[in-house]
Amino acid sequence: MSKLRVGIIGCGGIANGKHLPALSQNGNVELAAFCDIVEEKARQAADQYGIEGAAVYTDYQELLKDGSLDIVHVLTPNDSHSPISVAALDAGKHVMCEKPMAKTAEEARAMLEAARRSGKKLTIGYNNxxxxxxxxxxxxxxxxxxxxxxxxxxxxxxxxxxxxxxxxxxxxxxxxxxxxxxxxxxxxxxxxxxxxxxxxxxxxxxxxxxxxxxxxxxxxxxxxxxxxxxxxxxxxxxxxxxxxxxxxxxxxxxxxxxxxxxxxxxxxxxxxxxxxxxxxxxxxxxxxxxxxxxxxxxxxxxxxxxxxxRDIDVECSAWIDSVLNDTEPVVRPEQALxxxxxxxxxxxxxxxxxxxxxx
The missing domain is CATH 3.30.360.10 (Dihydrodipicolinate Reductase; domain 2)
Structure with a gap:
């Protein structure tokens, strides 16, 4: 079975402290694309965690054009959780978005609607x-x-x-x-x-x-x-x-x-x-x-x-398994809303x- 290809949007503290270490230990994925508004951050993450030839972007819209990506992790400030997640879901990607789900309830509802519209999985990073x-x-x-x-x-x-x-x-x-x-x-x-x-x-x-x-x-x-x-x-x-x-x-x-x-x-x-x-x-x-x-x-x-x-590795594995096995994520978007x-x-x-x- 081929590995799931993951794209990372936001290569700051939460990416390097939680998501990238956990994903890099999961044998069912490969980290194929990295995006940050600061190009050097994306490049450093790609060099440390990415597969050979991993793509680097400063515009998340460009990353989402990559049809080979199965999953996107949205690890940006709260005000951009919703627009990026909605765009990723509409681009046919499963989405793990860091907590909180969104800055506002209206934005969170837009994410849930996008997940239902696209048929893709959406989960939120409530690792506790x-x-x-x-x-x-x-x-x-x-x-x-x-x-x-x-x-x-x-x-x-x-x-x-x-x-x-x-x-x-x-x-x-x-x-x-x-x-x-x-x-x-x-x-x-x-x-x-x-x-x-x-x-x-x-x-x-x-x-x-x-x-x-x-x-x-x-x-x-x-x-x-x-x-x-x-x-x-x-x-x-x-x-x-x-x-x-x-x-x-x-x-x-x-x-x-x-x-x-x-x-x-x-x-x-x-x-x-x-x-x-x-x-x-x-x-x-x-x-x-x-x-x-x-x-x-x-x-x-x-x-x-x-x-x-560790807890974050268990969270990561549960999320990846839900995509592989087409099961409900542990953290459902309806709950996070x-x-x-x-x-x-x-x-x-x-x-x-x-x-x-x-x-």
């Missing part, structure tokens, strides 16, 4: 679903061990870890700050565990409290207050059609010691679970309460039990001071 703790907790939820999950928290809290490179602080290109950057991971994880994608209302708060500080303590050095145009923290209160409630918390900079990122806490009628300090399941047995800590060091994850692949709709509603609620209701 593939962690061993996430995989185990998903099994617990699917087995009904927690019962009906009616209350949850989505955690994306950093004390002082504001990304100061690239366009992270640029609201125009990103659409927001920690809410759309890391809050999106926590919300995706929570909705997936609950298997609940029907919101009815969202109330949000967005804060610009610490971004104006000069010489602030930060994991990657002080940020430039003049360039900090996004929120430094945001919170959302989400009610679902069946009455379930989710609290979403996201920050890059917050005066708190309660730090958790890309995690969730779940409360159900039969038990609960959280990812704080490892995976813990809690419940009641014979009129006694218990807490069970899961040992995640033994065995593997659901898709590739017994292997030692709901995440984007909720995030947008939190921003809108904060802006207007009113609760946003879904039809």
């Amino acid at each position: 679903r593939f962690r061993p703790d996430s995989q185990h907790l998903k099994k617990v939820c699917e087995a009904g061990e927690l019962g009906e999950i009616y209350y949850a928290k989505a955690h994306a809290i950093r004390r002082r870890a504001v990304p100061t490179w690239g366009v992270f602080l640029d609201e125009e290109k990103q659409g927001g700050g920690p809410l759309i950057d890391i809050g999106t991971h926590a919300l995706d994880l929570t909705l997936w565990m609950m298997d609940n994608y029907k919101p009815v209302s969202v109330t949000g708060s967005v804060f610009h409290k610490l971004g104006s500080k000069e010489n602030a303590a930060n994991a990657w050095g002080p940020w430039d207050p003049a360039k900090f145009t996004v929120e430094d923290s945001a919170m959302g209160f989400i009610k679902m059609e069946n009455g379930a409630t989710i609290v979403l918390e996201a920050s890059w900079a917050l005066n708190t010691l309660d730090i958790d990122e890309a995690k969730c806490s779940l409360s159900g009628t039969e038990g609960g679970a959280d990812m704080k300090g490892g995976l813990r399941i809690n419940g009641e047995d014979s009129s006694r309460l218990y807490v069970k800590e899961i040992d995640l060091n033994a065995g593997g994850v659901a898709f590739y039990s017994g292997t030692s692949q 709901v995440v984007t709709e909720i995030l947008e509603a939190i921003y809108e609620s904060a802006r207007t001071g009113k609760t946003v209701y879904f039809d």
